[in-house]
Amino acid sequence: MTAAQERLVSFESAGELLHGVIHEPLEETQQALVFCHPFAEEKKCAHRSMVEAARACAAAGWAVLRFDNRGCGDSPGCFEQYDLNDWRLDIESALECAARETSSAVGLLGLRLGATLAAEVAEDRPDVACLVLWEPIVDGERYIKQNLRRSIIKAMMTSHEGGGSGTTAAHTAGASGEGTVDFDGYSVGEAMREQLAEVNLLEPPPVYPRPVLVVALGAGEAMGEQLQRLADAYTMGTARAVRQEPIWQRIGVMDATPVISATVEWLRQQ
Known part of the structure; x- marks a missing residue:
C-alpha cells in the first residue's frame, strides 16, 4: 500500500462545470479510474462506500476521479x-479530465446504473483501459418495474399512516407508463423512463475488447444468470460473486471491504 492524497477538480461537460475529487497516490500512478455513481437514491446510499473504494484504489496505486453528473450532487442543474x-x-468528459490530470490510461468503475452507463460508453471508446461493473443494470425495463413496485409499496404505507391516497394513485399511474413518477424522492418523467426501458447490455452483445470485471453483490456466491451472461459476453470478461450487503439500498455505515478487496485484487492483476 502507498500513501494517497485528495484534491478537488472541476471540468466542463456540454458547457457546464462539473465538480469532483481526484484521489491519487503520492508515488507513481499505475493507471486511473473514473467512478460512475448510481441513480437517484442509490447514489446517496452508496456514497460512503464509493469514497472508501476510491481511497483504497489510490492506496493501491490507482488514481481515481469521483464526480457528480449534471443535476446530481454538487454539480449544477436540477435532476x-x-x-x-x-x-x-x-x-x-470525466474520462478526458482524468487523462489530463493524471497523465495515465483511464478505466471506468461503476455501480448499478453507473456501471451500465460506463459499459455503454466503453462500447464506443476502446481507449478505455478497463471496466469494473459492480452489480450493473442489465435490463432497464426490469429495473423500472422493480423501482416502481418499491415506490408503490412505500406510497401505500404512507397512505395508511395518513399520507393520503393521491400519492398512491400517482405511483399507480406511473406504473402504467403515465406521467412523472417518484423514485424515492426523485421525479422521473416519461422520457427518462423510455430511455431506461431501452437499456439492454446483452443486446446487441458487447464488443469492448479490454479487461472487464463483472461483480455480483449479495448474500450468496452465485453470480445470477444475467450477470454471468454479461461477463461471458465480453472477450476478456471475468465474473466475481462477492458476499456483500447491497451498498446501494440503505443509508448508513456499511462495510464495503469485500467488494473493494476483490476489485483491488483484480486491478493488480491487470
Missing part, C-alpha cells in the same frame, strides 16, 4: 433537466 444521454456525455 429532472437531464437524461441518460447527458450523463453518458458527462462520463466521456
